[in-house]
Amino acid sequence: MTMPNNPLAARAAPFADDEAAFHARRLAAYRDDGPIAGVLGRLARGQLPPLPPLIVAAVVTLVLLVAGVGGQTSLVLxxxxxxxxxxxxxSAHPHGGRxxxxxxxxxxxxEYGYxxxxxxxxxxxxPLVYVLLGVLAFHHYDTVYRTRQRLWPAAWVFDxxxxxxxxxxxxxxxxxAHIAWPAYAVLTFYLGVLFVAESVHAWSRTDQRGVMADLEEEDVAETAPPDVD
Structure with missing residues (x-):
């Protein structure tokens, strides 16, 4: 049995039912985990359920943000x-719970609140904060809409x-470091170019039925020698 190369597909592997696997893979994409969260997930081997720690994380983040805004700047980090x-x-859990x-x-x-x-x-x-949040909202909405069409963003986009x-x-x-303004500006520009360019490129490779064109198969077909009768 071969394991799926795509980490999003790997999280859906424990499900035998195709629809359940599809749902789990979508939730994994919606999380938008980065490389660090991915490493922690692999270390946990998918054994930790996602929801209880996330609820605790939300409460802790809220408390630390309130304290940080009140003057304890180190708590912000x-x-x-x-x-x-x-x-x-x-992050590596299959997300199959109710x-x-x-x-x-x-x-x-x-993320948005922080x-x-x-x-x-x-x-x-x-305005810069709103633009950054808008860029992220675009990326996340694009991911939701694409996965509904069974079009999966490339794994490298999340990294x-x-x-x-x-x-x-x-x-x-x-x-x-007191460089929040320039950091937000650079982050907004970088993510905006990345997400918009990747989205435009991906949708431009999609046929009218909403199925991603497999250009690799097309290249193989073009380079394959003709059949000889």
Missing amino acids: LAPVLALLLAGPG LDWAAPIIIRLI LATVGFSHAVPK AGLGWDGRMLIAGIAAI
Whole structure:
């Protein structure tokens, strides 16, 4: 038995039913985990259920953000670290539980809330914060819409996009270093170019029925020698 190469497909492997596997793979994509969360998930071998640690992570992040805004700046960086340690190990879980659909929603609340709070409390222009959140919302909506058509974003996009964990860590480090404004600007530009360009490229390779054109098979067909009768 061969294991799937795509990490999103690997999380769905324990399900025998195709529809359940499809649902689990979609939830894995919706999480938008970065490389660090992925490593923690592999270390946990998918044994840690995702929802309870995420709820704790959301509460801890909220408490630390309130304390950080109140003057304890070092707690701002502690929030994403603790959120990562709590939520990361559950990233490899198949997400087949009855309420596991809530995991991506909680992650989005943690990420968006953290980035907005850090930006607003560290003199980042509000329009820039809104644009960054808009870029992320575009990426996540694009992922949702694509997976509904069974079009899967390439695995490298999640790594290149740094994941929710990487983006929160960058924002926290930038806040501690007092460079939140330029960090948000660079992050917004980088992610905007990455997500929009990848999305346009992916949809341009899609036929009218909504099925991704397999260009590798086309290349093989073109280079294959003709049949000789």
